[in-house]
Amino acid sequence: MPLYHDDDQTMLADTARQFMAEEGAIAKQLRHWRDRECKDGFGHALWKQMAEMGFTGILVPEADGGLGMGHVEAGIVLEEIGRNLTPSPFLTSSVVAATALGQAGDELRGRYLPGLIAGESVFAVAIDEGAKHRPERIATRAEKSGNGFRLSGRKDFVVQGASADMIVVAARTSGADDDADGVTLFAVPKDAAGLNHDSVRLVDSAMASHLTLDGVELDGDAVIGEVDGGREVLNRMLDAGRVGAAAEGVGVARGAMDMTVDYLKQRKQFGKLIGEFQALQHRAAHLYSEVEIARAVTIKAQQLLDAGAQNASLMASVAKAKVGKAAGLAVKEGVQMHGGIGMTDEYDIGLYMKRDRALAEFLGDVHYHAGRVAELSGY
Amino acid sequence: MSDLDTFRAETRAWLEANCPPEMREPVQGEDDVYWGGRKATFKSEAQKAWFEACRDKGYTVPAWPREYGGAGLSPAEAKVLREEMARINARPPLSSFGIWMLGPALLKFGTEEQKRKYLNEIARGEIRWCQGYSEPGSGSDLVSLQTFGEDKGDHWVVNGQKIWTSYADKADWIFCLVRTDKTNKYQGITFMLFDMESPGVSTKPILLISGNSPFCETFFDDVKVPKDQYVGEINRGWDVAKYLLGHEREMISGADNSERGAGIGAMLKRQAGELDPVLRAELAMFDVDALAFSAMGEKFLDEIKVGKAHPAQPNMMKYAGTELNKRRHELLMAAGGSAALEWDSEESRGGAAARSWLRTKANSIEGGTSEVMLNVIAKRILELPGA
Ligand SMILES: Cc1cc2nc3c(=O)[nH]c(=O)nc-3n(C[C@H](O)[C@H](O)[C@H](O)COP(=O)(O)OP(=O)(O)OC[C@H]3O[C@@H](n4cnc5c(N)ncnc54)[C@H](O)[C@@H]3O)c2cc1C
Ligand SMILES: Cc1cc2nc3c(=O)[nH]c(=O)nc-3n(C[C@H](O)[C@H](O)[C@H](O)COP(=O)(O)OP(=O)(O)OC[C@H]3O[C@@H](n4cnc5c(N)ncnc54)[C@H](O)[C@@H]3O)c2cc1C
Numbered sequence: 001m002p003l004y005h006d007d008d009q010t011m012l013a014d015t016a017r018q019f020m021a022e023e024g025a026i027a028k029q030l031r032h033w034r035d036r037e038c039k040d041g042f043g044h045a046l047w048k049q050m051a052e053m054g055f056t057g058i059l060v061p062e063a064d065g066g067l068g069m070g071h072v073e074a075g076i077v078l079e080e081i082g083r084n085l086t087p088s089p090f091l092t093s094s095v096v097a098a099t100a101l102g103q104a105g106d107e108l109r110g111r112y113l114p115g116l117i118a119g120e121s122v123f124a125v126a127i128d129e130g131a132k133h134r135p136e137r138i139a140t141r142a143e144k145s146g147n148g149f150r151l152s153g154r155k156d157f158v159v160q161g162a163s164a165d166m167i168v169v170a171a172r173t174s175g176a177d178d179d180a181d182g183v184t185l186f187a188v189p190k191d192a193a194g195l196n197h198d199s200v201r202l203v204d205s206a207m208a209s210h211l212t213l214d215g216v217e218l219d220g221d222a223v224i225g226e227v228d229g230g231r232e233v234l235n236r237m238l239d240a241g242r243v244g245a246a247a248e249g250v251g252v253a254r255g256a257m258d259m260t261v262d263y264l265k266q267r268k269q270f271g272k273l274i275g276e277f278q279a280l281q282h283r284a285a286h287l288y289s290e291v292e293i294a295r296a297v298t299i300k301a302q303q304l305l306d307a308g309a310q311n312a313s314l315m316a317s318v319a320k321a322k323v324g325k326a327a328g329l330a331v332k333e334g335v336q337m338h339g340g341i342g343m344t345d346e347y348d349i350g351l352y353m354k355r356d357r358a359l360a361e362f363l364g365d366v367h368y369h370a371g372r373v374a375e376l377s378g379y
Numbered sequence: 380m381s382d383l384d385t386f387r388a389e390t391r392a393w394l395e396a397n398c399p400p401e402m403r404e405p406v407q408g409e410d411d412v413y414w415g416g417r418k419a420t421f422k423s424e425a426q427k428a429w430f431e432a433c434r435d436k437g438y439t440v441p442a443w444p445r446e447y448g449g450a451g452l453s454p455a456e457a458k459v460l461r462e463e464m465a466r467i468n469a470r471p472p473l474s475s476f477g478i479w480m481l482g483p484a485l486l487k488f489g490t491e492e493q494k495r496k497y498l499n500e501i502a503r504g505e506i507r508w509c510q511g512y513s514e515p516g517s518g519s520d521l522v523s524l525q526t527f528g529e530d531k532g533d534h535w536v537v538n539g540q541k542i543w544t545s546y547a548d549k550a551d552w553i554f555c556l557v558r559t560d561k562t563n564k565y566q567g568i569t570f571m572l573f574d575m576e577s578p579g580v581s582t583k584p585i586l587l588i589s590g591n592s593p594f595c596e597t598f599f600d601d602v603k604v605p606k607d608q609y610v611g612e613i614n615r616g617w618d619v620a621k622y623l624l625g626h627e628r629e630m631i632s633g634a635d636n637s638e639r640g641a642g643i644g645a646m647l648k649r650q651a652g653e654l655d656p657v658l659r660a661e662l663a664m665f666d667v668d669a670l671a672f673s674a675m676g677e678k679f680l681d682e683i684k685v686g687k688a689h690p691a692q693p694n695m696m697k698y699a700g701t702e703l704n705k706r707r708h709e710l711l712m713a714a715g716g717s718a719a720l721e722w723d724s725e726e727s728r729g730g731a732a733a734r735s736w737l738r739t740k741a742n743s744i745e746g747g748t749s750e751v752m753l754n755v756i757a758k759r760i761l762e763l764p765g766a
Contacts, residue, residue, distance in 0.1 A: 003678040004687055166518035230537035261761050284763065285756035289699045293675040300674035315670065322671040371668070374663035
């Protein structure tokens, strides 16, 4: 398979680009909701519109009413989300949670997927326990209780947790905190008793919860996949989410880079356009190179995930790490090359820096994933 | 099974039958590379067998048309062959400036007669070419070159000097940039082809910091070049030269090296047992970049075949690929410690680590320096002003 978008994917990209540039624009969404201190951090109306475009169910199989497309297509939408810094539940709901639900039984799929496809439901995922991503360790407990389970523990960085109709929670049904086995995934409805959100605003204006599960009682049918066998589903969710976050990061990087290169062509100092200074030209050219490479490996990882390839998980980490580096560079160079104006709230480049920082942490940062690449490579 | 799957199965079987085990070992030194040409000798029977099998199948230049010595593979088939060769670590059967540089230029600018003659000679490894571009006063600013060809009716008389001419002393023919109009900088250069045995051509080897001597000063003293031995149009050689540079840069970038650059961490751990934690972290960061670059190489090659790549993208590939390769060798030296410093001991295979490390420093100079690559990206891709 060639490593570029085919005709259908190119068409989807054109549609997504136009839609996000119009409806998902920074002024219309990110700034709008931020300046109103919106408790969700995103707009439900846009989420509905995204459903009308078919985006929300892009990864949901056709049999379940979705589009049955792959990670390449989801990535196309995410890149445009990234480019416009559009706040939406797409990554967590339509990519990570949808991947989990894809492994769930008919009952859970029937309960949750129609709402997702219609843009009426929002889902969140609760994986991290602590300030850094470390999914190898899961301490949240799920004890057998009647014919169901009782969940206790604490989760962090649950993005849009308080807005979610359902949260996919990774909990431990057996074994020690660091065991690979003994993990189970649960679909926890928002009104479950004992579910407490301490909702905080993040640097990128997204809302996230410190989630406390205080003896949350669930029926057995809330289990996604097998009891004690959730690690595999979790890994799939993580791979999907990481590759998705990489795609969004590529959009952030390209958006920041384009804006910066444009600025170099407008701003004059010393009687010249600052883009004439070779010191800036070389840095911009190096940045271009890094962003191109990051985009290539992201599409590669998407294709491998779609093909179910053996090295998909390795390349998911490569993509997440490489995008972390490249997008980080794009926003830092972006602010620097804008000079004083880059430090102002009024100008958008700083918003790219903030979103990049949050996205870099989501499902593992550069250091985590570089370490994982080393481990998976045998050193 | 799709046609491509059938082709893959056939290719796999063919490689299994024709690629000797020795030719699946990593290249260790310069003499493991077969360059062809009148003066060529084979290092081993295996090297000869592998070369001949590929030559007869058209696999020294798989994507070239059959009438020019290739196998006429489609881009998709060529990719399958590349993947299957990479899978078994098969060495390239034939390396040559003819394949990487002159061939693509002839395919685009050559006459039918030139293509039939020169491309077949290249594909069959019969003639080895060298590249006469750089001059003492004209490196990055190549277009300022001074070597002059005086028009004598049915031939030119060429006088001047080239420098850094790789393998000039081993090559049979040279493709050479010669000024034929002193009044026109860009449209005053002709892309000539001539035999290195022509009277008046002499070479003087130059020793590199690696202790090897792969390149030369090349002198032209009243060299007669027949008037039909040029590519493209007279005085329009710069167009050919630039086109060729794109292919040269693509080749130096290592775009088709699949994942060869990555994985040194695993290798070093096997050798050393334990890695210094800071070195391990650097290796991990390197592998991230190397694996990502391998995807970029794949994407670039896929796109260039169907005309989707930006025409200046080879400059980006060269920049990124060569900087990566230099970093790789820095890491290998760091991991090797004092053992990697040995210059000529048997244990060190004649100082292979140190010499390779030094040789890679040329990657970001030869074929256009990294700085020049960045200039081109800034100008042609980012369209920055005054670049
Ligand atoms: C937080 C903050 C506080 C400040 N406080 C004060 C204050 O109290 N009083 C005051 O007077 N000013 C103040 N400044 C302004 C500050 O001094 C300027 O922002 C600074 O000099 C850069 O100028 P500029 O913003 O116009 O950027 P520009 O000069 O437009 O620079 C834009 C980019 O081009 C680059 N560039 C420009 N020229 C060249 C060149 N020749 N070669 C290579 N690159 C070049 C710059 O490095 C930068 O990356 C403040 C700025 C900030 C951010
Ligand atoms: C191993 C090796 C093999 C070679 N083989 C061949 C061959 O077979 N045939 C052939 O013709 N040539 C060959 N070359 C020559 C090669 O193409 C030149 O060395 C190269 O183009 C640089 O030219 P230069 O050495 O004159 O350096 P210079 O052009 O003098 O450059 C010196 C420094 O200045 C920088 N610089 C120059 N211009 C600019 C600019 N505009 N902006 C910013 N920085 C700039 C360069 O990047 C470099 O760092 C080979 C070189 C090497 C090292």
